[in-house]
Amino acid sequence: MLGLTKKDFSLLMLVVALTMLAPFILNPFPEGSAMAQFNAGYPDLMQRFVIFGIFAIGFNILFGLTGYLSFGHAAFLGVGSYAAIWMMKLLTTNIIPAMVLAVIIAGLFSLIVGYISLRRSGIYFSILTLAFAQMSFAMAYSVLTPLTGGETGLQLRNTDARILESAPDGGGISRANLFGLEMTSSYELTLGAWEFTFNVGYYIAAIVMLLAFYLSIRIFRSPFGMMLRAIKSNNTRMNYTGLNAKPYTLAAFVISGMYAGLAGGLMVAMDTQVGPERMFWTASGEVVLMTILGGAGTLIGPVLGAGMIKYMENIISKINETILHQWFAFMPDGIEDLMVTMVYPFIGKGWHLTLGLIFMGVVIFLPGGLVEGGQRIARLFGKGKAADAKDTQSTPAE
Amino acid sequence: MGILEVKNVNKRFGGLQALGDVNLSVAENTVHAIIGPNGAGKSTLLNVLVGKLIPDTGSVSFEGQSVLGRKPYEINQMGISRVFQTPEIFSDLTVLENMMIPIFAKRDGAFRMHAIEAVGSEKSVIEQAEHMLESLNLADARHDHAAAMSRGNKRRLEIGMCLAQEPRLLLLDEPTAGMARADTNNTIDLLKQIKDERDITIAIIEHDMHVVFSLAERITVLAQGSPLVEDTPENIKGHPKVREAYLGESA
Numbered sequence: 001m002l003g004l005t006k007k008d009f010s011l012l013m014l015v016v017a018l019t020m021l022a023p024f025i026l027n028p029f030p031e032g033s034a035m036a037q038f039n040a041g042y043p044d045l046m047q048r049f050v051i052f053g054i055f056a057i058g059f060n061i062l063f064g065l066t067g068y069l070s071f072g073h074a075a076f077l078g079v080g081s082y083a084a085i086w087m088m089k090l091l092t093t094n095i096i097p098a099m100v101l102a103v104i105i106a107g108l109f110s111l112i113v114g115y116i117s118l119r120r121s122g123i124y125f126s127i128l129t130l131a132f133a134q135m136s137f138a139m140a141y142s143v144l145t146p147l148t149g150g151e152t153g154l155q156l157r158n159t160d161a162r163i164l165e166s167a168p169d170g171g172g173i174s175r176a177n178l179f180g181l182e183m184t185s186s187y188e189l190t191l192g193a194w195e196f197t198f199n200v201g202y203y204i205a206a207i208v209m210l211l212a213f214y215l216s217i218r219i220f221r222s223p224f225g226m227m228l229r230a231i232k233s234n235n236t237r238m239n240y241t242g243l244n245a246k247p248y249t250l251a252a253f254v255i256s257g258m259y260a261g262l263a264g265g266l267m268v269a270m271d272t273q274v275g276p277e278r279m280f281w282t283a284s285g286e287v288v289l290m291t292i293l294g295g296a297g298t299l300i301g302p303v304l305g306a307g308m309i310k311y312m313e314n315i316i317s318k319i320n321e322t323i324l325h326q327w328f329a330f331m332p333d334g335i336e337d338l339m340v341t342m343v344y345p346f347i348g349k350g351w352h353l354t355l356g357l358i359f360m361g362v363v364i365f366l367p368g369g370l371v372e373g374g375q376r377i378a379r380l381f382g383k384g385k386a387a388d389a390k391d392t393q394s395t396p397a398e
Numbered sequence: 399m400g401i402l403e404v405k406n407v408n409k410r411f412g413g414l415q416a417l418g419d420v421n422l423s424v425a426e427n428t429v430h431a432i433i434g435p436n437g438a439g440k441s442t443l444l445n446v447l448v449g450k451l452i453p454d455t456g457s458v459s460f461e462g463q464s465v466l467g468r469k470p471y472e473i474n475q476m477g478i479s480r481v482f483q484t485p486e487i488f489s490d491l492t493v494l495e496n497m498m499i500p501i502f503a504k505r506d507g508a509f510r511m512h513a514i515e516a517v518g519s520e521k522s523v524i525e526q527a528e529h530m531l532e533s534l535n536l537a538d539a540r541h542d543h544a545a546a547m548s549r550g551n552k553r554r555l556e557i558g559m560c561l562a563q564e565p566r567l568l569l570l571d572e573p574t575a576g577m578a579r580a581d582t583n584n585t586i587d588l589l590k591q592i593k594d595e596r597d598i599t600i601a602i603i604e605h606d607m608h609v610v611f612s613l614a615e616r617i618t619v620l621a622q623g624s625p626l627v628e629d630t631p632e633n634i635k636g637h638p639k640v641r642e643a644y645l646g647e648s649a
Contacts, residue, residue: 003516223502223520224513226491230499233490240448240486241500242474242563244508251511 008217011299015213019206022046023196030193034326037318040311043186043199047270048310050202050209051263056290056302057209057216058259062252063288064297065225067232071126071284072113072133076257078140078279080106080264082147085154085274092164093156093174095183095204095269099262106261107254114253118246121235133284140276153275176269178204183270201270208266209303212259217299219255228252229297260287289355293362295369304370312351312358319347399462401426401599402447402567407456409442409623416442417453418623424567424616429593429600431610434620435644440603443620444571447601448480449473460567471508479560481570485552487559489545493536496544496555497527500562526562534558534588550581554588561592568592570602574609586612611635619643 001009027041059073080102087098117128140148158173176183183201219225230238231245238245268274294305324343328336346354366372400423409417417439424430434440445451446458449470458465465473488496501523531537534554539547553573560568574582586609604610617634619626621643634640
């Protein structure tokens with residue numbers, strides 16, 4: 001179906017179900033309960049899940065298939081964001097032109113960066129991409145201020161003169177929209193103690209992610225995808241089989257750059273502002289972590305990795321000492337304090353420590369990432385079939 | 399005029415004259431072996447032929463076209479395939495995928511974007527690959543990872559991958575190095591079969607005299623970077639100069 005094998009199609013349907021039902025799935029705890037802080041079903045975070053999912057899916061096409069580790073992909077995300085906001089400032093607040101331009105500009109920029117960086121492989125390639133990204137960051141921060149707004153970045157203003165639309169009545173700032181449908185509008189559903197938010201922006205971003213995910217499955221299963229895996233496996237044999245590896249890797253690089261640009265454009269569509277920190281090297285590192293954590297070279301891994309990291313960043317970092325005291329209140333005072341002291345380094349600002357430990361654990365014990373973890377658990381319970389659905393590495397070509 | 403013509407090729411690495419005035423002509427549809435003691439320049443010569451090294455002087459032409467300055471993939475597209483000393487295959491891919499890649503390379507050239515249609519819809523490529531695997535007795539392993547195969551089967555697969563491109567010249571670099579006797583004999587049989595069934599020229603670099611004398615129709619002996627003799631296997635066997643090169647002073 002849709003040009004996919006049965007297995008891939010069911011994987012796609014699973015992702016469709018998960019993203020469409022996300023407002024329910026991510027809000028399992030009733031409002032006001034002690035567990036409510038673990039709810040992730042609010043628009044801002046859900047949007048981030050799918051946007052970083054797109055970013056990681058694209059990164060995985062380069063890193064997962066060819067093995068070329070780019071350490072500068074945030075540059076393409078940033079360039080896409082700047083392109084999108086300029087489109088919104090100058091043309092229209094409709095998000096479609098913004099996203100189209102974001103993808104095109106990021107694609108062109110990645111063509112230049114890729115053409116130069118791919119002259120080298122291995123660590124030298126990584127360093128070259130890192131250098132490009134840091135140059136972009138530094139330039140956006142300083143000399144390119146007229147174009148990027150420097151330190152403060154760019155926002156939509158009521159003084160923006162758009163070609164295709166007039167300023168809103170009453171001098172307000174027009175909002176990002178899709179043919180009038182505003183990204184920020186939400187519908188809230190209350191069922192007993194539960195509250196679910198259905199946000200326009202999230203659903204648009206989710207649909208874009210599903211398209212991006214579908215396209216990545218097609219690429220993975222195509223002869224082009226097979227060639228990319230061949231490059232990762234044995235570049236020497238590739239050359240002596242009459243295949244020119246360079247245009248293949250460059251194409252993969254540009255495709256993943258365009259995915260990053262799309263993610264950057266969507267970020268602007270959801271929250272109409274950009275700052276140079278979006279291109280900082282830690283942002284490039286984050287997408288590497290997402291891909292490896294979820295499972296590089298697998299289809300669904302990067303989405304899972306992105307979700308996990310964004311969840312921890314937003315949920316674990318919100319837990320503070322008071323909340324810990326509430327949790328351990330049932331214990332005798334001395335032990336309660338001891339427990340709080342012991343757990344404290346791992347929460348709040350310490351969420352990086354938790355992430356670091358989980359990442360180390362995954363890399364050492366589950367080199368295939370969360371996907372491999374899922375497969376092992378499924379095998380443990382004798383559900384071989386469920387494991388196959390997520391299995392992408394060892395799936396035969398047809 | 400042979401299919402492969404090497405003329406006055408010199409290659410120097412610092413103070414070492416790796417190849418000195420090498421002249422070699424490989425006739426079409428023959429098996430031509432290049433033998434010689436360690437350090438004779440066999441591997442250097444092979445690397446010159448496939449474009450990995452560029453000689454200091456001299457010319458190398460294949461079917462009348464110069465190969466010098468061309469990249470390995472371009473030389474391959476001209477019709478020269480190379481089998482390595484240690485099998486170079488795509489270990490992370492399945493056996494069937496390994497076999498499909500050279501068929502794609504033959505059909506689509508050095509680069510073509512086929513990023514949307516599934517591999518599974520390339521019926522004719524799959525058919526050709528399966529056919530090739532059957533003729534190599536590897537069909538049962540087609541969904542296994544290539545890395546899981548035995549050394550002998552990896553060699554068979556690599557040779558098969560080269561043949562799938564229907565090359566006019568097949569270069570083999572010590573194809574039986576480090577192999578058990580049974581695997582060596584299997585490889586010899588496979589190469590004999592290839593020679594009988596196809597219009598193909600084979601140039602083989604080999605240490606193992608058993609392999610050389612089982613296959614070769616023509617032998618060139620290299621010593622210290624230069625061709626010593628070129629003759630039929632019968633004449634090479636008893637040639638005093640060859641014995642000298644291999645065994646030292648007047649053995």
